[in-house]
Amino acid sequence: MARMKFICDAERCIECNGCVTACKNEHEVPWGVNRRRVVTLNDGVPGEKSISVACMHCSDAPCMAVCPVNCFYKTEEGVVLHDKDICIGCGYCSYACPFGAPQFPSTGTFGVRGKMDKCTFCAGGPEEHGSQAEFEKYGRNRLAEGKLPACAEMCSTKALLAGDGDVVADILRGRVLARGKGAEVWGWGTAYGNQAKPGA
């Protein structure tokens, strides 16, 4: 069975924000919420690097560990999802996440933050697959349509890779061998370095 993972190849990312736009368009993400964003390190300095960051769907996800209402679950493919009907918007997951993935729409009265929203690896949520309810709460379910996440499929330079962990790792390995540099994959060890605890 496929174990879904993200890799961002910093040698290729050109900070075009195509992944951010693709995500917002595909899922009709509300204003102020960015499930994915591009971060530039050493901006303006020669040799600057950009990476596209979103929920990495960690093997041992800290958000799952700290959630007081246990609204997170992991699919067979290793995608970390959550149930918005259970989420209370406490923000603990936001403090725990090393990637800053959880987002909170300020749609409530007096700017009270709403229920958490994050990247779903385009796998929807615990509603009927392809239903209007699923789309409105979590966005499109591309995995159930036999497609990969929109951000990676839209990436013009193919810097952002998504899919089965073995496949994307093989693709990156081939690139590193061909160019002879750029083997550092930021976030990979943090997200996938720890094995999932039993029952997680």
Added chain:
Amino acid sequence: MKKTIFIIGFAALLVACGEKPQEVKGVRTDKPVYSGTGVASFTEPGWKAGDKDGWANHLKARASYGQDDHARAPK
């Protein structure tokens, strides 16, 4: 006056009766993604809904073909 206080007090006592139960229900089960959406127009051809291995192989092939430009480029 006494009657008013009695009515207000009685109403205050009954407020708890309208409380909705708040048991933790846990996460609803989610169907596996390989079961498909049932919307043929948006579903990629090349695999059948419910076929776990077929779906996994389809996505592996899609990831490889769509993202591995070194493999696609002429040698």
